[in-house]
Amino acid sequence: MKGLISAKGYCDSGLFASEEELLFERSWRFACVLDDLAADNDYVVVPAGRKSVLIRNFKGQLRAFVNVCSHRFSQIHCEPRGNGPFRCPYHGWTYDSAGVPTGIPARPKFENLSPEVICGLALQSVALEQCGRLVFIRVKESGPSLREWMGEYFSILETMTDNMGREIGRFEMELACNWKIVVENTLEGYHIGFVHAETFAKLGLTFGDYGLHGMHSHADSPFDRQDRKNHDFLASFDARPVHTKGYYHLHIFPAFLMSTSHGIVYSVQRLDPLALDRTRLVSHLFHREPDPGAKIKPMMMGILHEAACDFNRKVLIEDQVVCESVQRAVGQTNSVGMLSDEEIRIIHFHRSWLECMGAIPTEAAKKE
Numbered sequence: 329m330k331g332l333i334s335a336k337g338y339c340d341s342g343l344f345a346s347e348e349e350l351l352f353e354r355s356w357r358f359a360c361v362l363d364d365l366a367a368d369n370d371y372v373v374v375p376a377g378r379k380s381v382l383i384r385n386f387k388g389q390l391r392a393f394v395n396v397c398s399h400r401f402s403q404i405h406c407e408p409r410g411n412g413p414f415r416c417p418y419h420g421w422t423y424d425s426a427g428v429p430t431g432i433p434a435r436p437k438f439e440n441l442s443p444e445v446i447c448g449l450a451l452q453s454v455a456l457e458q459c460g461r462l463v464f465i466r467v468k469e470s471g472p473s474l475r476e477w478m479g480e481y482f483s484i485l486e487t488m489t490d491n492m493g494r495e496i497g498r499f500e501m502e503l504a505c506n507w508k509i510v511v512e513n514t515l516e517g518y519h520i521g522f523v524h525a526e527t528f529a530k531l532g533l534t535f536g537d538y539g540l541h542g543m544h545s546h547a548d549s550p551f552d553r554q555d556r557k558n559h560d561f562l563a564s565f566d567a568r569p570v571h572t573k574g575y576y577h578l579h580i581f582p583a584f585l586m587s588t589s590h591g592i593v594y595s596v597q598r599l600d601p602l603a604l605d606r607t608r609l610v611s612h613l614f615h616r617e618p619d620p621g622a623k624i625k626p627m628m629m630g631i632l633h634e635a636a637c638d639f640n641r642k643v644l645i646e647d648q649v650v651c652e653s654v655q656r657a658v659g660q661t662n663s664v665g666m667l668s669d670e671e672i673r674i675i676h677f678h679r680s681w682l683e684c685m686g687a688i689p690t691e692a693a694k695k696e
């Protein structure tokens with residue numbers, strides 16, 4: 329079967345601008361894990377389409393706003409995360425938990441700063457909801473709740489995050505390619521034998537079940553390797569509530585990815601489309617603790633954590649090479665890709681993309 333997004337869809341700056349508005353400002357977007365906002369005054373900054381969004385902890389309450397000062401439009405928080413007062417670094421305006429500027433240096437020097445005017449200077453608020461230990465935001469004021477957006481994946485994700493253990497590593501990289509190339513790469517295992525010959529392929533990952541729900545999809549692929557060492561390792565986590573066939577991978581449209589190996593090691597990934605051909609990937613890795621009384625020693629856990637982080641980094645770099653190669657080539661054609669049955673989730677992703685992009689005609693849609 330043929331894909332539904334033509335090559336032009338990955339290298340057309342007009343389409344990219346539309347994606348920012350129609351996908352990344354209207355959809356629920358994964359921002360961070362709750363641990364990043366655990367303390368009062370913790371903040372996180374995340375891009376969402378054309379906006380930068382800040383999320384803050386106000387004495388336990390999480391709120392999100394567009395990251396633009398009402399005075400003369402400086403970014404209020406410039407770092408991706410931190411802890412500190414809700415204060416603009418330019419002239420020192422401070423804001424309250426409703427986004428209203430309550431501290432204005434040399435206030436009498438401003439004419440007409442009545443309480444009504446000050447209320448009108450409140451920051452633009454952004455919708456915020458949680459799914460388990462994950463924080464999501466949506467720039468567009470109205471729309472479906474996060475639960476409605478995710479459908480049946482909401483409770484699956486909730487259970488996964490409740491049982492994923494502690495974060496053991498975080499890895500950020502910038503890929504010189506369109507964000508859709510990165511998403512599509514994660515939606516199929518067809519490339520594993522070639523691209524991940526020394527990593528994933530060694531685990532004997534095979535094509536298993538998949539599901540397409542709403543705009544999202546998942547796959548649950550068994551590992552072939554069932555040796556003694558593996559058996560002993562799995563036995564140490566027998567009480568885990570999440571039992572997958574092997575490698576379970578979930579894509580929440582447009583750009584959130586979560587996976588787990590056996591319900592023991594978890595990967596949470598956010599993609600930030602920085603430009604038409606530039607994508608930042610933020611990868612968090614979590615590892616569940618062994619069952620009480622399990623034979624695994626704490627020192628062994630340290631080695632396992634290190635190995636998991638190392639493996640994750642290697643796989644991401646292997647994927648980066650092919651994703652960037654696609655970007656370099658895709659501008660030289662205007663055809664539509666051929667997809668195998670194993671790449672069915674990509675077709676589903678294309679359909680979701682077309683649905684959200686609405687009337688914007690792609691080359692593929694024009695041909696149909």
Ligand code: FES
Nearest residue numbers: 397399400416419
């Ligand atoms: S721009 Fe923020 S206080 Fe002036």
Ligand SMILES: [Fe+2]
Nearest residue numbers: 513523524647
């Ligand atoms: Fe891959």
